[in-house]
Amino acid sequence: MLHDAPATQPRPRFGLSRFLTNLHNNADMAGVSPQKSFLGFIFAWVVFFGIMLFMPQPDGLTLQGKATLAVVVWASIIWVSEAIPVGITGVAIPMLLVLSGAVDKFPNAVSGFTSNAYFICMAAFIMAAIIQLAGIDKRIAITLLHKLRIRSANSTIMGLFGVNFILSIIVPGANPRGALLLPIVNGITNLFGDTPAERAVKKHIMIQVLVYGSMISGMCILTSHLPNLVLVGLFSKELHIDISYFDWFILQWPYLGMFFLTNIWLRWHFKTKNMEIEGGAQVLTEQFKRLPQISQSEILILLIFGFTASLWMTQSWHHISSHIVAMIGLVLLFIPGVFPFKWKQIQERTIWGTLIMLGGALSMSQCMGSSGLAAWLAEHIHIFAVGHPWWLILLIVMVGTHIIRLGMLSNVAAISLFAPILVKLAPTLGLHPVAFTMLVADTDTFAYILPTQITVAVIAYSSNTFSMTDYAKAGWVSVLLAIGYGICVMVPWYAFLGLPVWDPTAPWPF
Template sequence: MSEQVQSGGFIANWGSNIRDSGRSPGKCACGFIAAWIAFFLILWVMPTPEGLSTAGKATLAVMVWACLMWITEAIPVGVSGMLIPMLLVMTGAIDKFPKAASGFSTPVVFLCLAAFIFAAVMQAAGLDRRIALGMLHKLKVRTVNGVIWAMFGANLLLSLIIPAANARAATLLPVVNGITNMFGDTPEERAGKKAIVIQTLVYGSMISGMCIMTAHLPNLVIVGLLDTELALHLSYIDWFKLQWPYLGMFVITQWWMQRYFKTHGVGVHGGYEAVQRQYAEQPKTSQAEWLILVVFGVIALLWVTESWHGIKSHNAALMGLAVLFMPGMFGFKWKELQDRTIWGTFLLLAGALSMSSAMGSTGLAQWLSDIIHPLATGHPWWMVLLILMAGTHVIRLGMLSNVAAITMLAPILLALAPKLGLHPVAFTMLVSDTDTFAYILPTQITAAVIAYSSGTFSMADYAKVGWVSVLIAIAYGICVMAPWYAFMGIPVWDPTAPWPFQ
């Protein structure tokens, strides 16, 4: 009897611990068990498929394990990222640990970590919030649509200093809440709040992140993959040249948002007053804040002019950190910055890059591309893109992490492109980019989960406006971005086009 009580107490405590962490005990338990069962079944029971090496099968076991852990959030994503190299070595997929952990030593990872620490410094100083409120104050917006456009400008500015869409959404959440809390409860005002929150915190954060290489972690996964697999380097400014037309997609989604929620002409005078009050409550910009801005401005300039001076983006970022942490530059304790640095996401990115490398080196990506190939073969390039983009959105219905999804998809796309007679870089980027615009469920994007926490919209609201936004994203990729890539020298339909960025 006492053993039953102890057992029940343990189980109750176990479930309580999981709930306290913000997760579902049932989902976590099922995901954890399913991940390990799938791992051992693939590794020990499943025969090695024809055309796949033993190392490739072991990598497949690790990939399925990681995907199930990511989908169900059974363990923290940072921990899963650290475990990937160990599992690759223990299963025999990779023979040496340094090679299995190659993602932890790539230039992209150091650039990401430096950007995270820069963002932590900005947040500790309050510069991120100051920038957002300053823009809203200067623009003096008084309508729902005016707020949305002003916040998109704030998103663009913050994308230069905050290297993750979810972090930008979290930064802007209190500002947006301050505006929407001043609204009334008329149907028009409720619709206006929904439009502001969804378009600003979700669509604005994701679309602005497409243009700045360091502003969206899947960008870094793709850059790292192209560098390691094809020895092709994309600089900070090269990425911007390729991706800036995505800004036009915000115009279309804003048109659709305005049409769906009927926000044309809806005023937000109370919201404007909230912005003015929050702006006035801020202290005067300190000398330390100005110094931080100057240092970051120099680093941003080095990133933009990389092709002139030859200093790689990661080295420029680390040089900036060396200057920023000279004694006396600011009064923060390291713990304040440490607590604001997104270590879990950093470890996930490093593990994801290690996984992508293993998928390529063991032949798993090639084997998976052979499976997908029959579905897309025999169609014109635009139909191939349509099929793969639509398939990507189906896969993304069950995945929260953009990084996890791109880790799985990008190596397969890169291997699939030659089989379909398409340009590997253009094809991989176009299909991978559509993954960012997973707008059907709030649970598909961390930024959407943050937006949903505001309580201004329902799941149904989000899905009804989101499925059209997904169609807009697919059409935009095929009709706008593919021709733009061709203009820039990497036509998706010509695999022999020379690399234009030297």
């Protein structure tokens, strides 16, 4: 008996079209823009090899400086296009520094991973993961808001800023603070209806609290804003100046005034001065009642963190460096029995990718100084700024920084690129290197024109509360306010402390 032959299965086709389609689909499923990431990835390598192989050797720049320039441009394009995860850039930067000849030894290429700032950040990230696992961050947020008994849009904003500032002491980075507060803010904004006035209130609360509040509160606490650590590491390396936890707060606390200034502007812009919240206090009361009783673990964690914070703030007395204090606190937290969490739970909540990216960014920043690239770039920027009074120089450089920042998402990446140049540029313009660098770097924190300039703004934008246009219309004025605040408020404050920006020879006052 004859049987029918089995049907021949068509062979899969693996042509170029199918290959590219698979790449496109994989990138899309990975959560990145296929077109933007592919173009950015290819363009980054084309420019890297173009600088290395075809760019003539610039006058006054060493071979190591040219190689560092290639790495800096590669990293900038990758960061802007988000072609690869930021953590992988932290690994790729040291690799490229070695292969390009920017450094001659691998330990020099990974110097950022052995810096004081890196170890402070690592300890802070792990501490934050433990605090989040214990639910301490949520307990603090809900308890404070409940006690404040918020009834209006403005009282909500002020109360949430207080929560944000307290969380900045224990949660490093604006992004995790924004992610923590997002559901709380959403719960409050959902109490409003859908009239034009109520939609305006939602926009005001979301932008002011989640974006402006998260960024501004982090500027004052050394460990709560990663660019702070980049600057401290740079000053230690280049200028041999060590800034303590308490010194940083003394220098930066006046920036808290920017929150109130931007809030006045947004309240006028969105016309939300007298908006009341019906049932706001009741919602928070219900959330407060659902909180479990505080546990022994939470008490022990808070005591250890309080002890660590006290050591940070009294460094001038005991002379134990901030990074050593951070590691002391971390070791104390892992005394057996302090908390019931497994290491796997902690590591899942630790933002390792950002930490690795910080190490690579710090390494690149240090190489920009050691290779002469920062000094070379400073000389070229010097042409546009020289001959002007100090306030006009600040204005020119601050505005230029914001123009460049339109295409960059990472505040850490931007400061890692700008800060080494600013330190070298300051003496050539007759300005104090610390005061000048901090003033310009701080204005970068207020990159509020597009949500894509700051990760926490992307988190806020995901709420669908405001549009790109809403954000830009409010943001460009906030940027101008920040520039004016830096020149008119922070410059006199630094001068009062003994750091006049117009005196490059002023000694370190602390």
